[in-house]
Amino acid sequence: MFDLHNRLAKFPRRALANYPTPLEPMPHLAAPTGSAIWIKRDDGIGPAMGGNKARKLEFLMADAVQRGARKVVTFGGLQSNHARMTAAVARQIGIEPHIFYFAKRPREMTGNLLLNAILDAKMHFIPFGGAGRNDLQFTNRLVRLLARMIVGNAYFIPVGGHTAxxxxxxxxxxxxxxxQVQSLGLREVTIVTAVGTGGTLAGLLAGFALLDSPVRVLGIDIGKLWTNCPADIARLAGEICAMLGDRRAFTARAVPIIEDRYCGDVYGVPSPAGNAALRRVAECEGIFLDPIYTGKAMAGLLDLIAQGKFARDANVIFLHTGGSPGLFAFPEIIGRG
Ligand SMILES: Cc1ncc(COP(=O)(O)O)c(C=O)c1O
Incomplete structure (x- = not known):
């Protein structure tokens, strides 16, 4: 078998959580659907209310420390969980967090913004709508440039921690x-994840491919963040494998992602279907999803199950990537949907 453990050990890593995260059944949610639905609890990992970014920040922040960084810069949407977690980890290791937003400073600091303020993260609001381009590389270059002018020398983390x-x-x-799937003896497994920048999906794709695992993965796009998203995810998955000494290529066509269908109107704004899905999971299982990522992805998953897209004996795992602080920014969740 591919010696993943030793290859990963070459990279500095700062542990932020205890692993493995639980894999739990969701019997009440599953019952009316006739499918087996599981949830992988990556929502609770890491500091400051946690989430999927903890896994990425373990490598990125270890790199920042190794390079002697005194400040860290990142950016995201107003309710970015990545920004909140970057700020928290930066505080934990004693470096100054700076966050850029392409939006006006909101009148009220709610949800993740409130938590950033409590962390005394330095927030920079630049109201020109992401420079009007859905181009990941362009936006990264722009923030790097702005950060150099405004913050000075700093370790730069792309939006969403989106690097190999x-x-x-x-x-x-x-x-x-x-x-976990092996030890539970689960067959016909598909893990479903929300896709924001696509890094989580790229990491999973690379990992399952390297392990030659029968586990399939499916990404549900929650925001049309970038043009050419599948091509970018394919490139990133290839880069991840190359870092681990494996030369394999992924094609955009082979990236398992459903684009557009479950995004709602726009990234960062809850959708009625996402709100309904998150309320259903709370009512059935006592688990909070979030309105921007996991609620929309769950709406997609429940719709796909209702359409019979999974085999009857399938085991579907929903990756809970976190984000619940976002709930406190959208009280309308209980009024609509
Ligand atoms: C709660 C939550 N779920 C999912 C995602 C998507 O992860 P990725 O950017 O790796 O696609 C994010 C961040 O973007 C997030 O904050």
Missing amino acids: LGCLGYVIGAAEIHA
């Missing part, structure tokens, strides 16, 4: 899921 180094965290996630 950060995504090694989800190669470990894939190995963890593979082992």
